[in-house]
Amino acid sequence: MQQPYDTRPARTGPARVLVVDDDPTVAEVVAGYLDRAGYVVDRADDGPSALTRAAEHRPDLVVLDLMLPGMDGLEVCRRMRGHGPVPVIMLTARGDEDDRILGLEVGADDYVTKPFSPRELVLRVESVLRRTRPAATAHPLGAAGLTVDPAARRATKNGTELSLTLREFDLLAFFLRHPGRAYGREDLMREVWGWDFGDLSTVTVHVRRLRGKVEDDPARPRLIRTVWGVGYRFDPRGQEAD
Numbered sequence: 001m002q003q004p005y006d007t008r009p010a011r012t013g014p015a016r017v018l019v020v021d022d023d024p025t026v027a028e029v030v031a032g033y034l035d036r037a038g039y040v041v042d043r044a045d046d047g048p049s050a051l052t053r054a055a056e057h058r059p060d061l062v063v064l065d066l067m068l069p070g071m072d073g074l075e076v077c078r079r080m081r082g083h084g085p086v087p088v089i090m091l092t093a094r095g096d097e098d099d100r101i102l103g104l105e106v107g108a109d110d111y112v113t114k115p116f117s118p119r120e121l122v123l124r125v126e127s128v129l130r131r132t133r134p135a136a137t138a139h140p141l142g143a144a145g146l147t148v149d150p151a152a153r154r155a156t157k158n159g160t161e162l163s164l165t166l167r168e169f170d171l172l173a174f175f176l177r178h179p180g181r182a183y184g185r186e187d188l189m190r191e192v193w194g195w196d197f198g199d200l201s202t203v204t205v206h207v208r209r210l211r212g213k214v215e216d217d218p219a220r221p222r223l224i225r226t227v228w229g230v231g232y233r234f235d236p237r238g239q240e241a242d
Contacts, residue, residue: 015129016040018059020050020076021091022068026114030063033118034125047071047079054080061129063121064108065091077108087128087166089121109166110193111202127194131170141176143236144223146214148173157214167192168210175224175234184231207232 017039021027024045031041042057044050047068054062062080066073077088090111109128112121132153141148145158148169155162155169164172170192185203189195193202211218222238 014038014040015060016042016057017125018042018044018050018053018057018062020044020047020062020068020073021065022046023065026065026091029118030121033122034063037122037126039125047073047076050076051079054086055083058084059086060132061087061089061125063089063091063125067093085165087132089124089128091116128166131194132166141173143176143179143234144238146172146176146223148176162213164210164213167206168213171206171210172214175232179234179236182227182230182233187231 017034019027019030019034019041020043021030022045027043027045031043034041042053042059044053047070050062050064050068053059062077064073064076068076073090077090080086080088088108088110090108092111092113110124112124140150146155148155150173153169155164155172171188174188174192183191185200188203189200207224208218211221211224215221215223223235225233225235227233
């Protein structure tokens with residue numbers, strides 16, 4: 001089971017990124033760009049060695065190829081998350097929509113399709129890491145039995161801590177900040193992910209995952225409501241739909 005967000009003090013100094021890809025050319029290019037961007041980079045070329053490296057040196061983020069020999073990226077992501085929270089950017093082959101959605105379902109925070117621009121990947125890494133940093137001046141939020149503490153990166157439902165991924169946490173915090181207002185998937189992608197374009201199924205999958213953790217009955221959501229033709233609205237009253 002994924003554990004709650006780590007509340008230990010953030011590491012000082014450059015962030016550590018683990019790059020996992022069995023293609024040595026891809027791994028070398030990605031590692032080179034990340035190194036020049038100021039990150040400490042570890043590399044692994046298969047699932048078992050990735051888990052070993054992660055255990056030896058806890059990464060701040062993992063760039064993880066979906067198609068790995070022996071143990072695929074989905075299983076690697078599950079096992080890493082079983083030992084504690086870590087943001088994951090999944091690398092997938094272009095056109096494999098089912099695989100991308102599977103990656104999001106197991107908790108990947110972002111994905112990049114191959115072939116990709118290494119500069120774009122570095123920007124994605126920076127975006128994800130920026131959102132993992134505690135917001136020291138942000139005030140706790142709460143409604144409908146849900147509480148979010150942005151500074152501690154902790155969320156609870158009726159006093160029980162929720163195990164949320166990075167994006168699920170940010171999505172819940174956004175909904176709590178803007179109750180009663182409908183947002184399209186494009187709006188949520190821009191406001192929560194910080195992207196002006198991208199695959200909108202990313203938003204759909206994360207809303208579904210978040211409902212599974214905050215709704216009493218995810219099949220009949222009362223808090224995160226679908227507004228047909230628009231998108232989604234957070235209803236703190238949690239009333240039954242008409």
